[in-house]
Amino acid sequence: MAEKIIYAMYDDDDVLKDGAKKLVAKGVKVSEVFSPFPIHGIDPIIGVQNTRLGIMAFLYAITGTMLATIAMRYFMISDWPMNIGGKPNNTYLDNILAFIPVTFEFTVLCAAHGMALTYFLRNKILPGLPASNPDPRTTDDRFVMEFRMSENSNFTEEELTSLIQTTGYVELDQKEVK
Amino acid sequence: MHKEAAIREPLILGHKTYADITADVCKPIEDKAPKMWYVLFSIALIIGLYGVGCIAYLIGTGIGVWGLNKTIGWAWDITNFVWWVGIGHAGTLISAVLLLFRQKWRMAINRSAEAMTIFAVFMAGIFPMIHMGRIWLAYWVVPLPNQFGSLWVNFNSPLLWDVFAISTYLSVSVVFWYIGLIPDFATLRDRVKRPIPKKMYSILSFGWSGRAKNWNRFEMVSLILAGLATPLVFSVHSIVSFDFATSVIPGWHTTIFPPYFVAGAVFSGFAMVQTLMLVMRKAMRLEAYIHTRHVEYMNIVIMVTGSIVGTAYITELFISWYSGVEYEAYAFINRFSGPYWWAYWSMMTCNVISPQLMWIRPLRRSLLFTFIISIVVNIGMWFERYVIIVSSIHRDYLPSSWSMHYPSHIDLGVYVGTIGLFFVFFLLFARFFPVLPIAELKTILKSSGESYKNAPDTHGHDGHADDNHNTNNH
Numbered sequence: 001m002a003e004k005i006i007y008a009m010y011d012d013d014d015v016l017k018d019g020a021k022k023l024v025a026k027g028v029k030v031s032e033v034f035s036p037f038p039i040h041g042i043d044p045i046i047g048v049q050n051t052r053l054g055i056m057a058f059l060y061a062i063t064g065t066m067l068a069t070i071a072m073r074y075f076m077i078s079d080w081p082m083n084i085g086g087k088p089n090n091t092y093l094d095n096i097l098a099f100i101p102v103t104f105e106f107t108v109l110c111a112a113h114g115m116a117l118t119y120f121l122r123n124k125i126l127p128g129l130p131a132s133n134p135d136p137r138t139t140d141d142r143f144v145m146e147f148r149m150s151e152n153s154n155f156t157e158e159e160l161t162s163l164i165q166t167t168g169y170v171e172l173d174q175k176e177v178k
Numbered sequence: 179m180h181k182e183a184a185i186r187e188p189l190i191l192g193h194k195t196y197a198d199i200t201a202d203v204c205k206p207i208e209d210k211a212p213k214m215w216y217v218l219f220s221i222a223l224i225i226g227l228y229g230v231g232c233i234a235y236l237i238g239t240g241i242g243v244w245g246l247n248k249t250i251g252w253a254w255d256i257t258n259f260v261w262w263v264g265i266g267h268a269g270t271l272i273s274a275v276l277l278l279f280r281q282k283w284r285m286a287i288n289r290s291a292e293a294m295t296i297f298a299v300f301m302a303g304i305f306p307m308i309h310m311g312r313i314w315l316a317y318w319v320v321p322l323p324n325q326f327g328s329l330w331v332n333f334n335s336p337l338l339w340d341v342f343a344i345s346t347y348l349s350v351s352v353v354f355w356y357i358g359l360i361p362d363f364a365t366l367r368d369r370v371k372r373p374i375p376k377k378m379y380s381i382l383s384f385g386w387s388g389r390a391k392n393w394n395r396f397e398m399v400s401l402i403l404a405g406l407a408t409p410l411v412f413s414v415h416s417i418v419s420f421d422f423a424t425s426v427i428p429g430w431h432t433t434i435f436p437p438y439f440v441a442g443a444v445f446s447g448f449a450m451v452q453t454l455m456l457v458m459r460k461a462m463r464l465e466a467y468i469h470t471r472h473v474e475y476m477n478i479v480i481m482v483t484g485s486i487v488g489t490a491y492i493t494e495l496f497i498s499w500y501s502g503v504e505y506e507a508y509a510f511i512n513r514f515s516g517p518y519w520w521a522y523w524s525m526m527t528c529n530v531i532s533p534q535l536m537w538i539r540p541l542r543r544s545l546l547f548t549f550i551i552s553i554v555v556n557i558g559m560w561f562e563r564y565v566i567i568v569s570s571i572h573r574d575y576l577p578s579s580w581s582m583h584y585p586s587h588i589d590l591g592v593y594v595g596t597i598g599l600f601f602v603f604f605l606l607f608a609r610f611f612p613v614l615p616i617a618e619l620k621t622i623l624k625s626s627g628e629s630y631k632n633a634p635d636t637h638g639h640d641g642h643a644d645d646n647h648n649t650n651n652h
Contacts (some may be wrong), residue, residue: 014624032389032390033389033390034387034388034389034390035388035390035393036196036200036361036365036388036616036620037361037393037617037618037620037621038393038394038396038397038617038621039390039393040621042390043390043394046390048390048391048394050394050398051391051394051395051398053395053398053399053402054398054402056404057402061406068573071321072271072333074562075321075330075331075333076330076333076334077301079330080327080328082332082334084332084334087334092433095334099333099334099411100336101336101339101342101343101417101420102333102338102339102342104413105339105342105346105407105410105413106342108350108407108410109342109346109349109350110353111402111406112349112350112353112403112406112407113349113350113353115399115402115403116353116357116399116403119357119395119396119399120384122395123386123391123395124385124394125360125384125385125386125392126385127381127382127384128380128381128382128384128385129384129385130380130385131364131367131368131380131383131385131386131387132385132387132390133364133368133387136368136369137368138363138368138387138388139361139364139367139368139369139386139388139527140196140197140200140365140369141195141196141197141200142366151375160611163338165294
C-alpha cells in the first residue's frame with residue numbers, strides 16, 4: 001500500500017517546536033523530526049519516549065563487575081594461589097583491596113562498550129549503512145517534521161497541509177513510499 | 179528556558195548562524211590543505227619515522243642501547259610514558275568532567291582535546307611495550323590460559339592494574355570521541371561533493387540521520403559515558419602513581435602520589451591543549467569559537483592544578499624531614515642538591531612559579547604569554563617525572579651501586595620520535611576530521627552566541643525542564 005509522507009522544513013528549531021506544539025494540540029501526529037542537533041524539549045511534544053539506555057548501561061556495568069570478580073577469584077585464589085610476602089590469600093575477601101582497581105576498570109570497560117554497541121544497534125547506525133534523512137540540509141541548518149498520512153487518518157491531505165501552513169515552515173515537500 | 183547572564187562573555191563571537199558554524203568548521207576540510215600543513219606534516223613524519231627506526235633498532239638489539247643500567251632500571255622510557263599519559267588526561271577530562279559540570283566552553287576544545295588524548299595515550303603505550311624488550315611477548319600481560327602450568331598474571335601488582343587502566347581509558351576515550359563525531363561526519367557526508375570523500379564520510383557517519391529518538395539516545399549516551407569516564411580519568415593516573423607509590427623506594431613511597439599525579443596530569447594536559455589550540459585557531463580561522471575567554475578558562479585550570487602540584491612538592495619535601503626517616507630525607511636532599519639538582523630546579527621553576535603568573539589577569543588573557551607558559555609547563559612536567567624516577571633510584575641503599583643516567587641517542591630518538599608521530603596523527607586529524615563539535619556548538623549558539631545573547635527575547639517561554647540535558651537552545 002502506497003503511503004503519502006509530508007515533510008515540512010523549518011529554518012529555526014524554536015519555530016519548529018512551537019509549530020509542533022500547535023499541531024499536536026490539534027490532534028496531528030508528528031511522525032518524526034530530523035534535526036542537525038538535539039532540539040531540547042521536542043521529545044515530550046511529539047511523543048518520543050525517553051531512552052532506556054541508562055538501564056542497559058547499569059546492567060552491562062554489573063556484568064563487568066561480576067566477570068572481573070569471578071575471574072580474579074579463579075586466577076588468584078583457587079587456580080594458582082599466589083603467596084606474596086605471606087599476605088593472606090585464602091579467600092577472595094582477604095585480598096580484596098588489591099582487586100578493586102581491576103574490578104573498577106573492567107566495570108567501566110563493559111558498561112561503556114556494551115552501551116555504545118547497544119546505542120549503535122538501536123539507532124541502526126553501523127559503518128556503511130545508508131542515511132535516511134529526507135534532505136541533506138537537515139544535518140546543516142534545516143529542521144524537518146515528517147507527517148505520515150496513515151498516522152493522521154483523521155485529516156485529509158488538504159486539511160493537514162493547511163494546518164501545517166500556519167506554523168511558518170520554509171519548504172513543504174511530499175513523497176509516496178511503498 | 180535558560181538565559182545566560184548578559185555580563186558573561188559570549189562563547190561564539192560574531193553574528194553566526196547555524197549554517198555559518200557548519201561552513202566554518204568544514205571549510206578547512208573542504209579546501210585544499212595549505213602549504214604549511216604539508217611542511218609541518220613532512221617534518222613530523224620524518225621525525226616520527228626516525229623514532230620508528232630507533233624503536234626497530236632497540237627491539238633488534240635489546241634495551242641495553244638505552245642509557246639505563248642495573249641501578250636505574252626505569253629512566254627515560256617510563257618518564258616518557260608517564261609524561262604522555264599525563265598529557266592524555268585533558269581530553270577526557272574536558273569532555274567528561276566539564277560535561278557533568280555543564281561548562282559550555284568545553285565545546286570549543288573538546289573534540290581536538292579528545293583526539294589529542296587518544297594520540298597521546300598511543301604514544302604512552304609504546305613505552306611500557308618496548309621496555310619489555312621482547313615486545314612480541316607483550317600479550318603475556320593479558321590473563322590468558324597458557325602452557326606454563328596454570329600461571330596467571332599477578333592481579334596484586336599495580337603494573338597489571340595499569341595494563342587494565344590504560345587500555346580501558348584508551349578504548350573508552352575512542353568510543354566517547356567517535357560517538358560525538360558521528361553526527362558531524364553526517365554533516366560532512368551531506369556537504370562534500372567529490373565522490374571519494376563523500377563515500378568515506380558516508381561510511382564514517384554510520385548512516386546517521388538525526389532523528390528525534392537518535393538525538394535522545396545521543397544525549398543519554400554522552401551523559402552516561404561522561405559519568406563513567408570521570409572516575410576513569412581519576413583512576414588512570416592514580417593507578418599510574420601506584421606504580422611508584424606502592425613500592426618501598428624512598429621518594430616514591432608516598433600516599434600523596436595519587437592526587438598529586440592526577441593534578442599534574444590535568445596540568446600538563448591542559449598545557450598541551452593550549453599549545454595546540456592556539457596554533458589551530460589561527461591556522462584554521464576558528465578565532466570566533468576559540469577566543470580569549472576560552473584561553474582564560476583553561477589558564478585558570480592550569481593555575482589551580484599547578485598550585486595543587488606545587489603544594490604537593492612542598493608537602494613531600496616537608497614530610498621527608500618531618501617523618502624522621504633518614505632514607506626519605508636523604509632522597510629529597512639528594513633531589514635538590516645532588517647531581518640532578520638542575521632537573522629538580524627546572525621542575526620547580528616551570529611547575530611552581532610559572533602557573534602562579536596566571537593570577538594576573540592581563541597575562542592569562544595574553545595569547546602569546548599563554549603559548550610560552552604552555553610549553554614551559556610541559557617541559558616542567560617532563561622534568562617532574564624524570565626527577566621522581568631517576569633521582570629516586572640512582573642512589574640506592576648500597577653506595578657501591580650508586581649510578582648516573584645518561585640518555586643515549588636511542589633514548590632521545592625514541593622520545594623525539596613519539597613527538598613526531600603524535601603530530602603526524604594530530605595533523606591528519608586536523609585535516610580530515612571536524613575539529614569542533616558542529617552539532618554541539620549549534621546547541622549553545624542561542625544561549626552563548628554573541629548575536630543572540632543580548633538580543634531581546636522573542637520566543638515564548640516553554641515550561642519544559644530539561645533535566646538531563648547539559649545545554650539549552652534559547
